[in-house]
Amino acid sequence: MSLKIRMLEFGSRSVVRLGGPLVSAHLLVDDAGLTLIDSGLWGVGNELLRVVAALGRRPEELRNIILTHGHLDHAGGSAAIQEWSGGARVWIHATDRDHVLQHVRYQGITRLCGVLEKAGTWLGHYRAPEIGGELIDGQVLPFWGGLRVWHLPGHTPGHCALVSEANGLVFSGDLFASYAWSVHAPPRFLSRDTKRVKVSLRLLAEREPQAVLPSHYDWMDPALHAERLHQLCYTPGGAGVT
Ligand SMILES: [Zn+2]
Numbered sequence: 001m002s003l004k005i006r007m008l009e010f011g012s013r014s015v016v017r018l019g020g021p022l023v024s025a026h027l028l029v030d031d032a033g034l035t036l037i038d039s040g041l042w043g044v045g046n047e048l049l050r051v052v053a054a055l056g057r058r059p060e061e062l063r064n065i066i067l068t069h070g071h072l073d074h075a076g077g078s079a080a081i082q083e084w085s086g087g088a089r090v091w092i093h094a095t096d097r098d099h100v101l102q103h104v105r106y107q108g109i110t111r112l113c114g115v116l117e118k119a120g121t122w123l124g125h126y127r128a129p130e131i132g133g134e135l136i137d138g139q140v141l142p143f144w145g146g147l148r149v150w151h152l153p154g155h156t157p158g159h160c161a162l163v164s165e166a167n168g169l170v171f172s173g174d175l176f177a178s179y180a181w182s183v184h185a186p187p188r189f190l191s192r193d194t195k196r197v198k199v200s201l202r203l204l205a206e207r208e209p210q211a212v213l214p215s216h217y218d219w220m221d222p223a224l225h226a227e228r229l230h231q232l233c234y235t236p237g238g239a240g241v242t
């Protein structure tokens with residue numbers, strides 16, 4: 001089966017989309033190495049291996065896996081990828097660490113999220129990766145020309161966005177989902193603190209990013225998602241973020 005690589009180029013750097021409209025992870029590629037933002041569900045690891053080979057790179061060049069947060073659809077593939085890469089370092093914010101280790105407690109309406117996650121961990125034989133790096137608000141990770149960590153909690157306590165200032169691109173995780181038929185903040189049952197999600201969304205929108213890649217989206221068009229974010233936050237009668 002032929003492999004279609006969905007890639008955007010930023011000079012000598014590129015970003016490859018893995019997964020699909022349901023949930024995406026992103027592989028960052030440059031001469032210095034390979035970095036993964038989120039690891040998708042369990043199937044992404046196999047796709048990633050094929051992409052790495054097609055790019056003429058080696059699995060061991062993947063040295064870092066950055067998780068925007070601990071939900072299963074973002075962390076699910078981490079353990080397997082960590083193994084075949086020979087020990088890529090997994091990064092996550094300290095307050096989502098327990099989530100990845102499956103020690104999270106769901107309360108109220110978010111119990112439904114917990115049920116879904118439990119089913120997913122069972123179906124996918126989830127294993128927690130070894131966590132070796134802590135994301136700290138404001139720090140710049142020295143990958144892909146520099147990735148600034150932006151702690152934007154609410155969806156989960158440790159939810160972070162990653163900002164590539166060199167390439168003008170924001171990886172916004174689950175702050176919002178962006179589809180032609182619906183642009184929306186995560187539904188209540190998926191977020192720990194919906195009020196805080198709105199604050200985080202507004203903080204992101206106020207920075208007026210020109211290029212955004214969420215984790216749940218239709219087309220790989222960062223300018224389109226930046227525009228939709230703006231509309232979500234500022235259109236009267238929209239999501240009511242302001
Ligand atoms: Zn999530």
Ligand SMILES: [Zn+2]
Binds near residue numbers: 071174
């Ligand atoms: Zn998600």
